[in-house]
Amino acid sequence: DAGITQSPRYKITETGRQVTLMCHQTWSHSYMFWYRQDLGHGLRLIYYSAAADITDKGEVPDGYVVSRSKTENFPLTLESATRSQTSVYFCASSEEANLGNQPQHFGDGTRLSIL
């Protein structure tokens, strides 16, 4: 079944390490998003992408890097992980920017712990 897949589902790493979270969608949606979910903050947008090779910052981009060389993939990299980046990360996609027609579809999340 088509969908949006995040990997890994769980990751433990140490401060200073580089870690990459993967997101793959099979719908060929143009728009993709990365959120982090923290208690008391809901979901906050880290980065988003309107198409391959087009990315832009969201609300909390510091410490993160994204790329989008292919429409279906949108990896999120923590170049030097810090404890404050311990969180649950969600990837989402939508076919177009018109939210009235095409809401976002979410992956199941990656739970990242940084020791």
Add this chain to the structure above:
Amino acid sequence: AQSVTQPDIHITVSEGASLELRCNYSYGATPYLFWYVQSPGQGLQLLLKYFSGDTLVQGIKGFEAEFKRSQSSFNLRKPSVHWSDAAEYFCAVGVITSYGKLTFGQGTILTVHP
């Protein structure tokens, strides 16, 4: 910039009781409004959305929400809660010029007692 507030962090109801989850938004024009539900260990699932027209919208799983412009609110309701409704609920706002970006509230955790 738009913002969303969910005043209730945690709500507990008995099975079969009615439910109302509150959501207030701040935005200068009419936004797109959404309610999502998140079960433990899962991603977010869209319950319903509002962007124009009838201010009472129906969603999946028997949920409905009412947009009240005068109160800047978009409260979620269900007449009779089932144990399977226990989850975390998020209200979100989007604007047409924001390339599909959403701003989420802090979430409300719903506990259902038998």
